[in-house]
Amino acid sequence: MNAVVYQGPHEVAVEEVDEPEIEHPNDVVIDITTTCICGSDLHMYEGRTDAEPGIVFGHENMGIVTEVGEAVSTLEEGDRIVLPFNVACGFCRNCENGKTGFCTNVNPGFAGGAYGYVAMGPYRGGQAEQLRVPYADFNALKLPEGDEHEDSFSLLADIFPTGWHGTRLANLEPGESIAIYGAGPVGTMAAYSAKLQGASDIYIVDRVPSRLDLAEEHCDAHPINFEENDPVEQIKDAHGGGVDKGVDAVGYQAIDSDKEADDDYDPARENPAIVLNNLIQTVRPTGQLGIVGLYVPSDPGAPDEMAAEGRLGIDFGKLFEKGQKLGTGQCDVKQYNRRLRDMIIEGRADPSFYVSHRESLGDAPEMYERFDNREEGVTKVLLEP
Numbered sequence: 001m002n003a004v005v006y007q008g009p010h011e012v013a014v015e016e017v018d019e020p021e022i023e024h025p026n027d028v029v030i031d032i033t034t035t036c037i038c039g040s041d042l043h044m045y046e047g048r049t050d051a052e053p054g055i056v057f058g059h060e061n062m063g064i065v066t067e068v069g070e071a072v073s074t075l076e077e078g079d080r081i082v083l084p085f086n087v088a089c090g091f092c093r094n095c096e097n098g099k100t101g102f103c104t105n106v107n108p109g110f111a112g113g114a115y116g117y118v119a120m121g122p123y124r125g126g127q128a129e130q131l132r133v134p135y136a137d138f139n140a141l142k143l144p145e146g147d148e149h150e151d152s153f154s155l156l157a158d159i160f161p162t163g164w165h166g167t168r169l170a171n172l173e174p175g176e177s178i179a180i181y182g183a184g185p186v187g188t189m190a191a192y193s194a195k196l197q198g199a200s201d202i203y204i205v206d207r208v209p210s211r212l213d214l215a216e217e218h219c220d221a222h223p224i225n226f227e228e229n230d231p232v233e234q235i236k237d238a239h240g241g242g243v244d245k246g247v248d249a250v251g252y253q254a255i256d257s258d259k260e261a262d263d264d265y266d267p268a269r270e271n272p273a274i275v276l277n278n279l280i281q282t283v284r285p286t287g288q289l290g291i292v293g294l295y296v297p298s299d300p301g302a303p304d305e306m307a308a309e310g311r312l313g314i315d316f317g318k319l320f321e322k323g324q325k326l327g328t329g330q331c332d333v334k335q336y337n338r339r340l341r342d343m344i345i346e347g348r349a350d351p352s353f354y355v356s357h358r359e360s361l362g363d364a365p366e367m368y369e370r371f372d373n374r375e376e377g378v379t380k381v382l383l384e385p
């Protein structure tokens, strides 16, 4: 079968790989119907992780069950399912507590597993024609038959729950104000989640106009362009003492508008602590920050030696002085995906407004490049084998 295989920095290819098989009685195999490219894939794509060539990408997967292991009890051939990007066992201490992003059984020596991601275990990605799903009873979320809501349901694998998670890590309450850094897929889903949860003022910060426009139109968010003016000042001008809550949906490859380079995406323009420090300034004393943007313990392309080891210059004194709390980490997708699915089915949520492209798997190399360039209008790319 065909799959998207990492070749090295800025290069993926669609190559023939072995078809997946049932390896354990708890597995199922699915035919992929939709698999998405994620901002998280771009860290690997750009060579900014320890990912080695040969890895099959794809952690946002949905499809139809074609083979069922003999110990699987709740799924059968023909079922339409979406998988959390996390691979989880369901019975370790963290899974029991709902922290499925930190499962201690699926990736020995590490808390957390995922499909097609460096350091996240031996699970092949789903940017392919088929996918093996381990611990299938636990990991699969069943969907209504047919192909209705295919775009929205595909976003249940990661970005809709992860955006929601950002607001939960920040403990957003109805009527509170919130600032979200990043209007990519995750940040816009955080803004959409904030709207669904009854936030008052929602600010969203980015520099890509088409992304800010979508967040303004669909999430009623105030767009803030950080290349035009200091985003902290812009938000504080509009919102006196700072907002109640904040979300980081950018991560360690954040751009610093004070740094110059010929290419807008030159790593020389990055400052891995800037969004954290902006948030500490933007959020009011005793406010809370939800950090879902990715931070890594090792970055081969880091702007300085400390950042190469994941050590950042964070204004911790200011955070302490303001008595702020923060929450971090991978989203525990299973905590939210069932309820978000039901909101989609009932017509209360329709996150598909952020999907800009549905392309064939063979177009992955071109679409990776365009999404990586944050080309105007290329907001979320779905692939169809």
Ligand SMILES: NC(=O)c1ccc[n+]([C@@H]2O[C@H](COP(=O)([O-])OP(=O)(O)OC[C@H]3O[C@@H](n4cnc5c(N)ncnc54)[C@H](O)[C@@H]3O)[C@@H](O)[C@H]2O)c1
Residues within 6 Å of the ligand: 038, 039, 040, 041, 042, 043, 158, 159, 162, 181, 182, 183, 184, 185, 186, 187, 205, 206, 207, 208, 211, 226, 249, 250, 251, 252, 253, 254, 255, 256, 274, 275, 291, 292, 293, 294, 295, 329, 330, 331, 374
């Ligand atoms: N915690 C999780 O479970 C989880 C899940 C999915 C993605 N992520 C991470 O979330 C982050 C966002 O993912 P995405 O898919 O939306 O990716 P993305 O890269 O498309 O979006 C990031 C956006 O941030 C903007 N940006 C860059 N510098 C900025 C700055 N200084 N201030 C404000 N905005 C800035 C970019 O223009 C871009 O639009 C990535 O780091 C990704 O790895 C985490």
Ligand SMILES: [Zn+2]
Residues within 6 Å of the ligand: 037, 038, 039, 040, 041, 059, 060, 085, 158, 159
């Ligand atoms: Zn993702």
Ligand SMILES: [Zn+2]
Residues within 6 Å of the ligand: 088, 089, 090, 091, 092, 093, 094, 095, 096, 102, 103, 104, 105, 106
């Ligand atoms: Zn577990």
